[in-house]
Amino acid sequence: MAKTLFEKIWEKHIVKTIDNGPSVLYIDKHLIHEVTSPQAFTGLNNRGIKVFRPKQVVATADHNVPTLNQHLPIKEELSRLQVEALIKNCAEHDIELYGLGHQYQGIVHVIGPELGITQPGMTIVCGDSHTSTHGAFGAIAFGIGTSEVEMVMATQCLLQSKPKLMRIIVDGELNKGVVSKDIVLYLLSKITASGATGYAVEFAGSAIRSLSMEARMTICNMSIEMGGRCGLIAPDEVTFEYINGREFAPKGEEWNKKITEWKQLFSDTNAMFDKEIHFKAEDIEPMITYGTNPGMGIGISQNIPTTETINENDKSGLSKSLAYMGLEQGHAIKGQKVDYVFIGSCTNSRIEDLRMVASFVKGKKKANDVEVWIVPGSKQVEAQAIAEGIDKVFEEAGFILRQPGCSACLGMNEDKIPAGKYCISTSNRNFEGRQGAGARTLLASPLSAAAAAITGVVTDVRELLN
Amino acid sequence: MKALTTITDRFVPINIENIDTDQIIPARFLKATTKDGFGKNLFRDWRYENDDESKTIAHFPLNMSQFDGEILVAGKNFGCGSSREHAAWAILDAGFSVVVSSFFADIFKNNALNNGVLPVQVSDEFLQKIFLQDNNTELTVDLEKQTITIHSTGEHENFEINPYKKTCLLNGYDDIDFLLSIKEDIQKFETLIA
Numbered sequence: 001m002a003k004t005l006f007e008k009i010w011e012k013h014i015v016k017t018i019d020n021g022p023s024v025l026y027i028d029k030h031l032i033h034e035v036t037s038p039q040a041f042t043g044l045n046n047r048g049i050k051v052f053r054p055k056q057v058v059a060t061a062d063h064n065v066p067t068l069n070q071h072l073p074i075k076e077e078l079s080r081l082q083v084e085a086l087i088k089n090c091a092e093h094d095i096e097l098y099g100l101g102h103q104y105q106g107i108v109h110v111i112g113p114e115l116g117i118t119q120p121g122m123t124i125v126c127g128d129s130h131t132s133t134h135g136a137f138g139a140i141a142f143g144i145g146t147s148e149v150e151m152v153m154a155t156q157c158l159l160q161s162k163p164k165l166m167r168i169i170v171d172g173e174l175n176k177g178v179v180s181k182d183i184v185l186y187l188l189s190k191i192t193a194s195g196a197t198g199y200a201v202e203f204a205g206s207a208i209r210s211l212s213m214e215a216r217m218t219i220c221n222m223s224i225e226m227g228g229r230c231g232l233i234a235p236d237e238v239t240f241e242y243i244n245g246r247e248f249a250p251k252g253e254e255w256n257k258k259i260t261e262w263k264q265l266f267s268d269t270n271a272m273f274d275k276e277i278h279f280k281a282e283d284i285e286p287m288i289t290y291g292t293n294p295g296m297g298i299g300i301s302q303n304i305p306t307t308e309t310i311n312e313n314d315k316s317g318l319s320k321s322l323a324y325m326g327l328e329q330g331h332a333i334k335g336q337k338v339d340y341v342f343i344g345s346c347t348n349s350r351i352e353d354l355r356m357v358a359s360f361v362k363g364k365k366k367a368n369d370v371e372v373w374i375v376p377g378s379k380q381v382e383a384q385a386i387a388e389g390i391d392k393v394f395e396e397a398g399f400i401l402r403q404p405g406c407s408a409c410l411g412m413n414e415d416k417i418p419a420g421k422y423c424i425s426t427s428n429r430n431f432e433g434r435q436g437a438g439a440r441t442l443l444a445s446p447l448s449a450a451a452a453a454i455t456g457v458v459t460d461v462r463e464l465l466n
Numbered sequence: 467m468k469a470l471t472t473i474t475d476r477f478v479p480i481n482i483e484n485i486d487t488d489q490i491i492p493a494r495f496l497k498a499t500t501k502d503g504f505g506k507n508l509f510r511d512w513r514y515e516n517d518d519e520s521k522t523i524a525h526f527p528l529n530m531s532q533f534d535g536e537i538l539v540a541g542k543n544f545g546c547g548s549s550r551e552h553a554a555w556a557i558l559d560a561g562f563s564v565v566v567s568s569f570f571a572d573i574f575k576n577n578a579l580n581n582g583v584l585p586v587q588v589s590d591e592f593l594q595k596i597f598l599q600d601n602n603t604e605l606t607v608d609l610e611k612q613t614i615t616i617h618s619t620g621e622h623e624n625f626e627i628n629p630y631k632k633t634c635l636l637n638g639y640d641d642i643d644f645l646l647s648i649k650e651d652i653q654k655f656e657t658l659i660a
Contacts, residue, residue, distance in 0.1 A: 015655040016648070021630025024648065026655055036550065038499035043642075052649075064497065078497035085499050129549040129573060145551035145577035146501075147642070155645040157652055161628060163572075193484060194543040197571060227546060229572050293484050293546070316483050316541070410493040410548075419516070431488040431547060433511045 002268035004165055005234050006200045009140045009265070013123045015157060022159040028122040029056055030152045031108045032095070034086040035063040035412070036127030040150035041089040051093040053156045058117055059090050059097040062107045064412040067375050067402035070100050079413060093153075104247075106378020106404040109133040109346035113217065114380055116246025120235040120262040125152055129224045130346045130428065136216035137243070138235035138265045140200070143224065163229040164198055164274040167267070169205035172281035177462040179356070180215035181348060181426065181445035183207065184222040185287035185297045187279065192313040193295035197227030199275065202267060207281035208233060213242035214352040221347045222428050225294040234266040286461055289430045289443040290333050291321035296430070297443065298333060300460045306330045324432050325440050326420070333458050338442070340423035341366075341453040342435070344375030344402075345409035348426035348446050351384050357450045358390040360461075366398040367456030373415065374399050375407040399453065411436045424452045467582045469638035473564055474606040474617075476535030478527050480509075481597050485540055486547035487574065491556040493548075504552055505559030528560075532601040539566045539596050539605075544585075545574025554581045564607050566614065568593040579631050580641065586614055592623045609635060 003011075015024040037059070044051065051057060064079040074080035083100065090097040098104040104111055109130050112118040118134045124141040125131060127149040134141035144158065151158055168191075170183060188195075201223050208219065216233050223231025240259060243249045250258045267273075285299040296314055298304065306329040310318055322329060327336070343349070343357055354376065366372050374394055376382040382404055385391055391401045408415040409427035411434070417423040419438025426449050427434075430441040442458065451461040495507045513528055515521035522529045538557065544567040545553060554577040557565060565578060566586045578585045586607055588596075596605065596616060604617040609632065615622040627635075634641070645652075 012659070015652055018630050021628060024645065024652070026652070026659070035496050039501050039551075042500070049646075082497055082499060127549060127551075129547065131549075143549035143573055145549055145554070145573060145580060147551060147577065147580035147640075151642045151645055154642055155649060155652055156656075157645050159630075159641045159645065193546060194569060194571070197543070197546075197569065227543070227571055293486070313543075314484075320482070410488075412493045412496065429486070429488070429547060431486045433492055434488050437492070437494075437511055437517050 002270035002272070004267040004271040004273065005138060005202055005232055005265055006140065006165055009121055009123065010162060022161045024157050025123060025160045027125050027152050027156055027158060029058070029117060029124045031112055031124065031126035031131070032057060032059045032149065033063055033108050033128065034061050034082040036146050037089065037149055038082060038085045039146045040153055041093070043150040044153055049154055051095060051153045054094040056156060057095045057153070058112070059086060059095050060105055060108050060111055061086055061099045063406045063410070065100055065405040066413050067405045067407045067415055070403045076414065103379050106381065107346045107349060107406055109221065110350060110377030110381065113137065113213070114246070114378055116243055116249030119243060119258070120239060120265050125158065130221050132223045132228065132231045133217050133221040133346055135220040135223065135230050135232040136213065137239055138232060138262070140230055140232070142230040163200045165202070166196055166199040166275040166277070167202045167204055167273045168277050168279070170203070170207040170279045170281055171205040172207055174207060174281050175285060177286050177447060177465055178284050179445045179447055180211050180218040182284055182287045184219045185289065185294070185443060186284045188222065188225055188295045189287065189297040190279070191226055191277065192311060193225060193293040194227045194313065196223065199228055201226065201228040201231045203231060203233050209236070212352060213238055214350045217350070218347055222294065225428055235262050286445060286448050288333055288448060288458060290325065290327055291318070292324055292430055292432050294428065294430060294443060296321060300334055300448065300458070303330050303332050304328065334460055336458040337422060338370060338424045338452045338457060339421040340417050341370060341372040341449050342375070342408045342423055342425040342427065343446055343449050344373065344377070344407050345427035346377065346406070347428045349375060349377030349381065351381050353426065353446045354381065354385050354390050355388070357446050358393040360447060360450045361397040361399070361454065362393050364397055364454050366453045370453055370456050372399040372453045373402055373408060375402045376404050378404050408435050410434060424449045424458065467638045467640050470563060470582055470584055470609055470635045472606065472608045472610070473536060474604055475537050476533070476602065477537035477539045477566070477596070477605050478533045478535060479597055480527055480538065480540045483541035484543045484546060487545055487550050487553040488547055490545065490553040491550065496550060496552050501555045503559065504556035505561070508556040508560040536562050537564045537566060537605050537607065538562045539593070542567055542569040542590065542593070544570050546571040549573045551577040551581070554578045554583055558583050566593070566596065579635065582635060582638065584609060584635060586625045588614060588623050588625060595621060
């Protein structure tokens with residue numbers, strides 16, 4: 001019988017199925033961090049049990065680590081206690097920890113792929129909704145709550161009901177100045193922030209296929225913003241080439257065996273999806289959000305919707321959203337003053353993102369009244385940026401290259417956007433208060449964020465490209 | 467986990483759609499290493515101006531003395547965004563055991579169920595009917611029969627729940643107890659895939 005990519009992976013991981021209930025799903029890799037794991041470790045300790053398969057767990061500290069002076073003790077006490085708890089828990093349970101100071105430390109969804117831990121055909125979970133990122137490799141990867149973190153620690157399994165399946169196909173060629181972040185913000189603006197709830201979403205089509213691995217990760221990363229249980233892209237030569245040679249990638253004979261397996265990971269021609277949606281790459285222009293959920297996005301040349309023109313899903317929330325954002329219905333978003341530029345997060349903090357920004361800003365200077373924070377996704381990204389001289393380009397432009405962490409994406413550390421200030425951000429959520437109480441977030445691509453850094457206002461990057 | 471069967475109580479209405487987990491419990495309150503005490507920060511930034519507890523926002527339902535009860539009623543797509551289970555802990559700690567909406571985000575729904583908080587998904591029409599009730603109206607949520615009833619009018623609707631999850635809630639069982647009980651099966655599975 002014809003099967004989807006999701007079904008092929010799902011079925012291989014079913015330990016057993018409960019009558020009229022969920023399935024017991026085996027988890028290959030469990031990634032953990034300081035914020036959503038402490039209560040799970042406490043749960044295990046209270047039961048007097050150890051982590052069942054510690055070699056399948058990898059830990060890092062990312063959510064509330066500082067992004068300056070990481071060699072010093074963490075100033076904020078509660079953050080420090082959480083990071084210390086992670087160190088202690090990992091030591092007690094024999095888990096590999098890439099903590100502060102380690103050459104592999106970084107945002108959990110950046111380091112997994114970067115180290116070759118993330119591989120096609122796997123089931124991967126983490127107590128973080130953006131675990132969907134890893135689906136870009138053709139894996140079933142999804143975020144879980146802390147009770148579930150405890151379950152996976154205790155048994156390497158989870159109880160899961162099979163989601164419905166959706167395929168989003170984007171065909172065609174991308175316009176100048178349009179990158180993968182624009183694709184996903186466009187899809188979100190069309191299907192809304194709840195359009196994929198209950199579904200596993202496979203992204204396909206020639207426009208998706210043409211993307212690099214890192215660009216594909218940006219798309220799968222934000223499948224959770226559509227409400228999707230996970231996002232997947234079938235692995236291909238681009239995937240294999242990315243993985244080959246990485247620290248924990250299969251080597252030698254094992255590599256050949258895996259490649260043969262991985263080549264079977266695609267949706268069969270006649271496979272059935274519960275829902276299928278087609279889009280044309282040519283219809284996409286650089287995107288930006290104006291509201292307080294990630295589905296509230298528009299093309300840069302468009303005006304902010306009005307109660308008459310907006311989709312049903314966001315109609316009731318439009319006035320509240322715009323009041324929070326200090327924006328007006330029907331007005332242009334282009335030209336909106338920006339106070340902060342944040343380039344980072346598990347969505348857009350990889351080396352390609354930094355290269356894209358550097359090549360655009362080379363020889364340019366940031367606008368006077370804008371503060372620009374560049375936060376690399378990992379120590380390895382940071383080291384690579386320095387090796388390529390990207391740090392110098394940023395310095396000359398007046399940008400600050402900070403140290404790795406989740407940073408201003410959710411403002412759990414000191415990197416908060418002040419109340420009322422506008423931040424054009426390459427992160428994934430523009431919820432009220434996400435980047436700091438009262439902060440106003442405009443989500444965009446690294447390229448659009450870089451353009452705003454130079455002009456000081458929301459800018460159509462295409463006007464600045466040669 | 468506490469068992470949950472039938473609940474009859476008044477409700478607190480928050481008639482806002484797409485309430486994300488950053489609103490339910492802002493990220494700056496996720497630094498605890500225990501599950502307790504999140505209730506006081508539930509909807510923190512909608513309850514207080516500029517994070518100042520002396521400046522309560524009068525029109526936010528949680529601050530209005532006329533609303534009370536262990537049932538929270540909210541607009542559609544409740545709990546979207548982050549996977550933080552702290553959102554479910556905050557709701558439970560604030561005294562709620564049922565959340566009613568016309569649509570729930572997946573991860574939040576699981577997190578709620580894993581903490582004995584029942585997500586009751588009703589139709590958009592039924593949700594609007596609840597919002598139209600006055601503050602003395604009681605709702606009854608009967609998990610065994612899978613019904614929710616508005617007392618003043620007698621109107622009711624059925625809601626769905628996975629039969630396995632229903633059994634867990636009715637008896638106060640955790641998934642983890644079940645998974646630990648089948649560890650031999652899991653080990654056998656591991657040898658098969660190795």
